[in-house]
Amino acid sequence: MKIELKVKLFLLKKIYLIYDDFVSSLAVACKKYCSRCFTNNVIMTSLEGYFIAESIVKKEHSDVFERVKAEVSKQRFLPRTTINKIAELCINGEDLPQEDHTHAESVCPLLTDDACAIYNVRPFGCRCLMSKHDCRQQGYAYVDAFVLSVNHLFLQFIEHVDANGFSGNLSDMLTFMASEENRCSYKTDTLKNSDTHLLWNLPIKVLMIPPEHRVRIQPILNALHNINGPVSKMNCSF
Numbered sequence: 203m204k205i206e207l208k209v210k211l212f213l214l215k216k217i218y219l220i221y222d223d224f225v226s227s228l229a230v231a232c233k234k235y236c237s238r239c240f241t242n243n244v245i246m247t248s249l250e251g252y253f254i255a256e257s258i259v260k261k262e263h264s265d266v267f268e269r270v271k272a273e274v275s276k277q278r279f280l281p282r283t284t285i286n287k288i289a290e291l292c293i294n295g296e297d298l299p300q301e302d303h304t305h306a307e308s309v310c311p312l313l314t315d316d317a318c319a320i321y322n323v324r325p326f327g328c329r330c331l332m333s334k335h336d337c338r339q340q341g342y343a344y345v346d347a348f349v350l351s352v353n354h355l356f357l358q359f360i361e362h363v364d365a366n367g368f369s370g371n372l373s374d375m376l377t378f379m380a381s382e383e384n385r386c387s388y389k390t391d392t393l394k395n396s397d398t399h400l401l402w403n404l405p406i407k408v409l410m411i412p413p414e415h416r417v418r419i420q421p422i423l424n425a426l427h428n429i430n431g432p433v434s435k436m437n438c439s440f
C-alpha cells in the first residue's frame with residue numbers, strides 16, 4: 203500500500219488527536235516538567251522522524267540535529283523488531299527475537315531544562331508514557347494493562363501508515379532525517395535504508411489486543427478506522 207506523504211502526515215496528526223482524546227479520560231501522574239522517563243531509548247517511525255525533522259528545519263534549530271548525532275556513539279536501545287513484526291511472529295507461533303536491554307541509559311538528547319525541545323511534534327513513543335503513579339517517587343512507571351493494549355494498537359497503526367518506511371531509536375532516526383537527501387528520498391518514496399540500526403516497517407496483519415480488552419477498545423478502533431483515508435480501508439482483525 204503506497205500512501206502519499208501529505209496523506210501520511212494527515213493520518214499521523216489525526217492518530218495523535220485520537221490518542222489525546224483517549225488520554226484526556228485517564229487519571230495519570232504525568233505532568234509538565236516531569237521528565238524522569240525522557241531517556242535516549244525512545245523508538246519512532248520514519249514518518250514521525252520526517253515530521254520532527256521538518257519542524258526542526260523550519261524553526262532553524264539545527265543544534266537539535268547536532269545533539270542527536272552526538273548520541274549515536276553512545277549506548278542506547280536498538281530494537282531488533284517492530285510491533286507489526288512481533289504480531290506476525292506471534293500469530294505464526296514463531297519465537298520473538300531477544301531484545302537487548304542491558305545497555306546504559308542516558309537522558310534524551312532533546313531534553314533542555316526539563317522540557318522537550320520538540321514537544322508539539324514529539325513521537326508517539328513519548329506521548330504514550332502514562333504512569334498511574336509518580337515515577338520520581340516510586341522509581342518506576344506503572345502503566346494500566348488496558349492503556350498498554352491501547353498503546354500497542356496505536357503503535358501498530360502508525361507503523362502501518364508508514365509501512366514503506368522504517369523504525370528505530372530516536373537518535374538514529376533523526377540523524378538519518380537530518381540529511382536533506384534522505385528526507386527527499388522519504389518524500390518521494392525512493393528510500394534506501396543503509397543504516398543497519400533502522401528496521402523496515404510492516405503493514406498490520408493482525409492486531410495484538412488481548413481478549414479481555416476487545417470490547418472496551420472497540421470505540422477507539424472505530425475512531426482509527428473512521429479517519430478519512432487509506433487507514434479506513436484496512437482489513438485488520440484481532
Ligand code: SF4
Nearest residue numbers: 232236238239333337
Ligand atoms: S511516565 Fe513517569 S516520569 Fe514520565 S511523565 Fe509520567 S510520571 Fe513523569
Ligand code: SF4
Nearest residue numbers: 240310312313318328
Ligand atoms: S523527544 Fe521530547 S518528549 Fe520524547 S523523551 Fe525526548 S525530551 Fe522527552
